[in-house]
Amino acid sequence: MLLMSRSVGGYHHGNLQAALEDAALDLLETTSAPKISLREVARRAGVSHNAPYHHFGDRAALLSALGVRGMAALLAAQEEAVASAAGPVERVRALGLAYIRYAAAHPQTFALVFDPDYCAAGSPSAEMAPLIARNEDLLGGEVAALVQEPGWEGRDVMALSAALWSTVHGMAQLIMLGHLPLEAAEPALDALVR
Known part of the structure; x- marks a missing residue:
């Protein structure tokens, strides 16, 4: 939802x-x-x-409010995807795919969520901060479960979380800009986490 x-x-x-x-x-x-x-x-x-x-x-206040709503929607899409997937590998895959699909479906809103003029890294608004924390906890929790799986064990959770987020975010950007088709996301995520 x-x-x-x-x-x-x-x-x-x-x-x-x-x-x-x-x-x-x-x-x-x-x-x-x-x-x-x-x-x-x-x-x-x-x-x-x-x-x-x-x-x-002013206009900036409206756009900040839209960024918060966009972040809430992005988070909800990811949480819903994770809730419907079974097993750590599938949940991480679902998380990444939901992120990319949201970006592809709402490119302007997705861009606004990460626009430093409306959500400065390190100093988010009071409305945005808890959403960012929930999103980080969601990714961190799923990666913590993933590193218990054969082939993934022993990896640093923070480093792997950063690597996965960076990869998925970059893929979302490439799809939004038309450099990759959306259909490339699923096989790319399979190659990444399976």
């Missing part, structure tokens, strides 16, 4: 902040974060062009 709900029509006396975020997430499906304007978000949400300023002081 992804946490990125979408607004189908304009705002209709519900939660204006959520309606604005939903409208902005819709825009992120086709527009990069630097090209999103609060005026266009307001138009898509069906509210006045000043309405976003009541919830977000």
Whole structure:
């Protein structure tokens, strides 16, 4: 279950902040974060062009909120994939595949999650920090189980976690940029972890 709900029509006396975020997430499906304007978000949400300023002081605040929602959705996709896989090797494979598939399905949102202008490494927002910690714990826990498996035993959990994340993130980037087809992800992950 992804946490990125979408607004189908304009705002209709519900939660204006959520309606604005939903409208902005819709825009992120086709527009990069630097090209999103609060005026266009307001138009898509069906509210006045000043309405976003009541919830977000500026465009950067809106994009930071979208980054948090994107991180929550990425994490949920990975947790769901891990929960449905059996065995350490399969869970690590599922984790990586969910990461790559999320990036391929939501490239602009994925890019925003890792954009240092909205989520500076080492100093995430109060909303982003627990999501990052959960994501790191998920990967670290699955890698800790993996290094108990024959052929993997004795490997350093932190080093292997960093290597796997770097590889999967790089593959996601290559797929998002069109240098690799999405279909390459499964065999590549099989080659990596099996």
